[in-house]
Amino acid sequence: MDRALNILFRVSVVAIFAFMLLPMLVVVIASLAPTNQIELVPDSLSLQWFGEVFTDRWLRPLQFSLELAALTSICATILGLMGAFAVAYFRCPANSVVMSFLLSPLSAPQIVVGIALLQAFAMVSMHTGLGIVTLLLGHTLVMVPFTTRMITNNIYSFDRTLQRAASVLGATRAQTLRYVILPLLKPGLFAAITFSFILSFNNIPISLFLSQPGATTISIAVINYLEYRIDPALAAVNVVCLVIIIVLVAVLEKIGKFSHTLYKRD
Amino acid sequence: MQEPDVELSDVKKMYDDFTAVEDCTLQIDRGEFVTLLGPSGCGKTTTLNMIAGFFPPTRGHIRIRGEDVTRLPPNKRHVGMVFQNYALFPHLTVEQNVGFGLKMRGADNAAIAKRARESLELVHMGEFAQRYPRQLSGGQQQRIALARAIAPQPSVLLLDEPLSNLDLKLRESMRRELKTLQRELGVTAVFVTHDQDEALTMSDRVVVMNQGRIEQIGSPTEIYAQPRSHFVAAFVGQMNFFTGTVAGTGADRVIEIDDGAGRLACPDAASVGAGEKVEFGIRPEVIAIAGEGEPTPEGRTLEGTIEDVVLAGPIIQVYVGLTGGRSVRVDVLNVQGGPDYTAGEKAALVFMTDDLIVFGA
Amino acid sequence: MSDPAAVSLGEPKPAERDGAGNRGRFLALVPAMPPGLLILLLFLFPMALMVGISLRPNDNGMIGEGFTLANYGLFFSESFYLRSFALTLTMAATVGALVTILALPVSYFLARTKSRWKTLFILLSIAPELAGAVLRTYGWLVILERDGVINQFLMGLGIISEPLQLLYSFWGVVIGMTHVLLPFGILSLYTLFQGIDPNLERASAVLGANRLRTIRSVLLPLALPGIISSAFLAFTLSASAYATPALLGGSGFAVLATLIYDEMLYLLNWPMAAALANILFVVVVMIAFFGARVEGRVNAKLHG
Numbered sequence: 001m002d003r004a005l006n007i008l009f010r011v012s013v014v015a016i017f018a019f020m021l022l023p024m025l026v027v028v029i030a031s032l033a034p035t036n037q038i039e040l041v042p043d044s045l046s047l048q049w050f051g052e053v054f055t056d057r058w059l060r061p062l063q064f065s066l067e068l069a070a071l072t073s074i075c076a077t078i079l080g081l082m083g084a085f086a087v088a089y090f091r092c093p094a095n096s097v098v099m100s101f102l103l104s105p106l107s108a109p110q111i112v113v114g115i116a117l118l119q120a121f122a123m124v125s126m127h128t129g130l131g132i133v134t135l136l137l138g139h140t141l142v143m144v145p146f147t148t149r150m151i152t153n154n155i156y157s158f159d160r161t162l163q164r165a166a167s168v169l170g171a172t173r174a175q176t177l178r179y180v181i182l183p184l185l186k187p188g189l190f191a192a193i194t195f196s197f198i199l200s201f202n203n204i205p206i207s208l209f210l211s212q213p214g215a216t217t218i219s220i221a222v223i224n225y226l227e228y229r230i231d232p233a234l235a236a237v238n239v240v241c242l243v244i245i246i247v248l249v250a251v252l253e254k255i256g257k258f259s260h261t262l263y264k265r266d
Numbered sequence: 267m268q269e270p271d272v273e274l275s276d277v278k279k280m281y282d283d284f285t286a287v288e289d290c291t292l293q294i295d296r297g298e299f300v301t302l303l304g305p306s307g308c309g310k311t312t313t314l315n316m317i318a319g320f321f322p323p324t325r326g327h328i329r330i331r332g333e334d335v336t337r338l339p340p341n342k343r344h345v346g347m348v349f350q351n352y353a354l355f356p357h358l359t360v361e362q363n364v365g366f367g368l369k370m371r372g373a374d375n376a377a378i379a380k381r382a383r384e385s386l387e388l389v390h391m392g393e394f395a396q397r398y399p400r401q402l403s404g405g406q407q408q409r410i411a412l413a414r415a416i417a418p419q420p421s422v423l424l425l426d427e428p429l430s431n432l433d434l435k436l437r438e439s440m441r442r443e444l445k446t447l448q449r450e451l452g453v454t455a456v457f458v459t460h461d462q463d464e465a466l467t468m469s470d471r472v473v474v475m476n477q478g479r480i481e482q483i484g485s486p487t488e489i490y491a492q493p494r495s496h497f498v499a500a501f502v503g504q505m506n507f508f509t510g511t512v513a514g515t516g517a518d519r520v521i522e523i524d525d526g527a528g529r530l531a532c533p534d535a536a537s538v539g540a541g542e543k544v545e546f547g548i549r550p551e552v553i554a555i556a557g558e559g560e561p562t563p564e565g566r567t568l569e570g571t572i573e574d575v576v577l578a579g580p581i582i583q584v585y586v587g588l589t590g591g592r593s594v595r596v597d598v599l600n601v602q603g604g605p606d607y608t609a610g611e612k613a614a615l616v617f618m619t620d621d622l623i624v625f626g627a
Numbered sequence: 628m629s630d631p632a633a634v635s636l637g638e639p640k641p642a643e644r645d646g647a648g649n650r651g652r653f654l655a656l657v658p659a660m661p662p663g664l665l666i667l668l669l670f671l672f673p674m675a676l677m678v679g680i681s682l683r684p685n686d687n688g689m690i691g692e693g694f695t696l697a698n699y700g701l702f703f704s705e706s707f708y709l710r711s712f713a714l715t716l717t718m719a720a721t722v723g724a725l726v727t728i729l730a731l732p733v734s735y736f737l738a739r740t741k742s743r744w745k746t747l748f749i750l751l752s753i754a755p756e757l758a759g760a761v762l763r764t765y766g767w768l769v770i771l772e773r774d775g776v777i778n779q780f781l782m783g784l785g786i787i788s789e790p791l792q793l794l795y796s797f798w799g800v801v802i803g804m805t806h807v808l809l810p811f812g813i814l815s816l817y818t819l820f821q822g823i824d825p826n827l828e829r830a831s832a833v834l835g836a837n838r839l840r841t842i843r844s845v846l847l848p849l850a851l852p853g854i855i856s857s858a859f860l861a862f863t864l865s866a867s868a869y870a871t872p873a874l875l876g877g878s879g880f881a882v883l884a885t886l887i888y889d890e891m892l893y894l895l896n897w898p899m900a901a902a903l904a905n906i907l908f909v910v911v912v913m914i915a916f917f918g919a920r921v922e923g924r925v926n927a928k929l930h931g
Contacts, residue, residue, distance in 0.1 A: 009732055012732045013732050016732065016733050016809075017733070017748075019806065020754075020755055020809060021751065022770070023762075023763045023767050023769075023806060024755065024758055024762070024763070024766060026769050026776060027762055027766045027769070079661055082659065082660075082662055083662040085658045086655055086656055086657070086658045087659065090658070091652075091655065092652065092655035092656045092659060093652050093655075098656070098663075102662055104671075107912060108670075108674065108911075109866075109884075109908065109911050110867070111867050111884050111904070112674075112887075112904045112907055112908045113670065115677065115887060115891055115900055115901070115904050116673035116676065116677040116904065117669065117673050119673065119676060119897060120669075120676050123676060137665075137669055138669070140665065141665060144665060144666070148662065159351065159353060161349050164318070164347075164349070165354075165355070165414075166355075166370070167319075167339065168340045168345060169341075169366050170341045170370040170371045171341055171370040172370075180355060183357040184356070198757060202758075202759030202761070204760060204761065204869060204870045208869060208888065219759065219761045222765070223761060223870060223874065226765065226874055230768055234765060235765065235769070238758075238765055241759070241762065242762060245757050245758075245759075
């Protein structure tokens with residue numbers, strides 16, 4: 001009976017992995033379709049749809065999304081670093097209350113935050129004509145809790161006797177910060193930058209309400225297009241996005257070596 | 267007489283309502299190896315941290331080489347410290363770790379490299395200069411931590427249970443190595459431990475602490491042979507404790523042990539008088555079990571029955587039950603062809619009067 | 628043997644003040660101010676404003692004057708809204724359950740495997756997160772379509788003669804949502820299983836329990852708090868998701884999130900959109916709170 005159970009376990013793990021990877025595989029195959037009919041097992045492959053990606057229709061939102069994600073990840077990481085320093089490093093008074101406050105945007109569904117932001121921006125006539133600014137503010141707001149938490153965990157994870165060790169060895173507070181704390185924070189900072197970039201790039205609920213003509217993210221552009229038709233050009237757009245993200249994560253991991261913070265406990 | 271290298275006068279430390287250290291007065295001479303010994307929570311680490319400057323004492327003064335450092339931050343005190351978990355910087359190589367202290371004090375790169383290499387050679391870790399701490403074993407990390415502490419040539423070396431994370435064999439060899447290095451460098455060392463063996467084997471002087479107070483300061487020999495309190499006697503080594511009442515006067519004083527276990531002559535040195543309740547202790551290894559036909563002099567003998575015999579390598583622990591139920595541990599050497607001890611047999615325990623350590627009640 | 632009868636208080640934790648006084652402690656709040664200000668202006672203020680807007684009447688696509696509870700009244704009286712509310716909860720509950728059930732074997736596998744490909748497996752299980760909801764939903768569109776992958780496959784095998792209606796159905800949305808949220812479930816249960824000592828399972832086996840018995844009597848009780856929190860997390864995330872229900876469910880599939888979008892951007896009824904958003908917010912907070920309570924109670928039972 002244990003044997004049967006073991007086999008069932010293995011089969012289910014393989015099946016669930018297949019389930020998780022299937023849509024992505026399908027998108028990749030679809031992007032290589034020779035005609036605009038998507039076949040399960042195509043007779044031949046073609047790169048023609050990737051040509052469509054490099055037209056204004058897709059390149060502009062793609063470039064816009066990349067700019068937005070880059071700015072968001074930098075702003076959110078800087079603000080997260082400030083919050084984490086106050087809470088975890090300086091141990092400000094009532095730091096758990098301050099932490100809850102900084103994490104509070106997580107309590108509301110992002111779609112609720114999105115509509116609240118649109119209404120508030122409209123109230124002060126900021127909802128049109130500002131292009132990237134409103135989206136940047138919205139994205140930064142919902143990313144700050146993530147970056148704050150990541151950097152806080154990073155600060156808590158490193159051994160606080162290291163600071164004592166530095167100070168016994170003659171380091172001033174500024175020297176300890178520069179030579180000990182900041183290098184130790186590197187993985188946390190890079191994890192925060194990477195994740196806020198990905199989450200911003202893929203964001204739907206906030207972008208949905210704050211995108212405007214001329215300031216539309218690639219995700220929203222794809223959703224809008226999908227309401228009319230499904231064709232392999234969209235698959236090609238999605239594949240290009242995925243490749244960009246994977247390359248970016250690989251590069252940031254190479255510099256920042258943050259991935260171990262993901263799946264290692266403490 | 268040279269002034270002491272480290273001087274604590276009437277130091278007290280309170281955390282809110284809790285007194286961690288009190289009435290702590292201590293002078294440590296240049297080149298001396300002093301150990302703060304005690305159970306966890308006794309205030310030894312707090313004392314060490316105050317010498318390092320991690321927090322100021324609530325009261326009292328700390329001087330290092332004559333300078334009052336009580337309010338000075340750690341980075342201005344020029345002390346070296348080895349932490350219990352080593353606290354090596356994980357993002358720096360071994361060489362950068364060791365050179366850290368000199369770099370912080372603005373030494374030039376050539377001087378840093380030279381001094382780092384010298385320090386690493388001293389702990390026999392020269393070939394590991396380019397490794398990272400995580401690539402080293404616990405014992406190797408320990409040596410690096412030591413090299414890092416001594417590289418800036420500190421006035422005092424502080425050691426916070428540095429050997430407690432090592433396994434037994436390594437710990438024993440590191441004890442000797444650490445002691446040798448300290449003597450060669452002539453650096454003053456303050457060592458914190460809860461391990462009495464470490465304290466006795468390494469120190470010039472031992473400071474036994476309990477509940478924030480100093481119980482006794484003395485050489486390892488004094489601490490072991492003349493413990494001044496029940497606590498010190500119990501904490502350092504093994505001790506059989508008895509309570510009883512003094513009878514007689516002068517050289518004829520005897521101690522009538524409670525529960526009718528017998529009577530023993532009172533050592534001349536003990537300043538107790540007739541009728542006084544006393545506590546005294548005696549170490550298991552100085553008690554003899556009288557063999558067949560050996561003398562059992564009055565006033566130096568207690569009768570009992572062997573309850574248990576435990577073989578512990580070089581010694582045999584014999585537990586003897588006295589009249590009244592008190593059990594006494596006797597350690598006898600485990601020698602080839604020595605006498606056999608069997609539970610249930612009668613045994614006469616013979617004492618040397620001067621081995622009795624009398625505390626008063 | 629040193630076995631002092633002394634009380635063991637444990638070395639007291641030094642108050643980590645690093646020499647700074649009380650003023651220094653309050654100065655520590657300064658770096659928290661920029662992010663705090665952002666949250667105040669862009670979260671708390673808009674949320675409060677939205678509560679206000681939800682209490683105003685709709686005036687032909689403008690926010691009308693006066694105070695009214697009509698928007699909330701409409702929600703609780705109109706069967707259209709109540710049906711969509713029920714659909715939201717049913718979908719979220721189904722997704723929450725499915726995500727947890729599917730995440731259990733995979734996360735257990737990831738936590739226990741000694742394979743040298745372990746890192747690769749972990750990467751594969753979070754890779755869908757990199758792709759984002761749009762790509763994955765698009766993938767499911769291609770799979771579930773009328774002439775999509777599944778129908779082509781089944782018809783090619785001759786199992787069915789007419790294509791199945793998979794897209795624009797409840798189960799189509801559930802499959803897509805489950806796929807989107809599965810990585811969250813796997814990651815949270817993975818840390819949970821990592822924290823359960825494998826020796827407990829070995830102990831159970833040595834004591835004579837078979838695998839099933841061990842799972843039922845040892846593993847599941849220990850994992851229960853994590854299972855509950857993962858299920859509730861998936862529930863709240865799917866209750867407020869927009870893209871997947873909108874794209875896989877089609878125009879007939881009305882959940883709260885898609886209703887909010889329509890009211891806001893097509894019907895331009897901002898007060899009603901605000902009311903719906905507030906209802907969604909309250910429901911999500913209540914469910915999350917309830918989940919935390921249940922988890923806390925199970926935890927208390929487990930660890931006394």
